[in-house]
Amino acid sequence: AQSVTQLDSQVPVFEEAPVELRCNYSSSVSVYLFWYVQYPNQGLQLLLKYLSGSTLVKGINGFEAEFNKSQTSFHLRKPSVHISDTAEYFCAVGKNNNDMRFGAGTRLTVKP
């Protein structure tokens, strides 16, 4: 079965600074990759997904991620963060919409 490792449990950053949230995965077969965001007391919301094609994926709220097959990574980036980006971010790997495995999450805190 596939698995996901999010390398940072917490990432503090100042407003308008760039940010990268790191995600590595392992799988013996081709998989699909996802990033979800969870705001306090809310359900998960999809930021972006990689199914195939271009390795650079753009999502909502100015986020993007790059699929790197050789390094089995799918890091999430944003060039300039806002206070409202403060949330928990989850990387996930799955086969189609089956067998989804989530990472432990990265708490992004944006400070003024």
Next chain:
Amino acid sequence: EAGVAQSPRYKIIEKRQSVAFWCNPISGHATLYWYQQILGQGPKLLIQFQNNGVVDDSQLPKDRFSAERLKGVDSTLKIQPAKLEDSAVYLCASSPGVNNEQFFGPGTRLTVL
């Protein structure tokens, strides 16, 4: 479009008691998922339904957990009897099909005392 609905939002029970959670997916979504999210961890898939059939329940503790999706719409997840380690947020999600986004409900926070 209405989102995924879950109830109750919060539940506190004593260990060894029973509890049930309800989920109403987005209309027309064939696939429904139940996840368990323990504090500080990512969601763990418990069971996945395609219409009213089970696709994956490999991580469901079947000695105490059960789930059903009668008529392929609403679903209930039951725990009987509950243990302290069942304290978690239980998330329901639905999807229209393959390669599509999973839409999550707000979750039910269960505390077992």
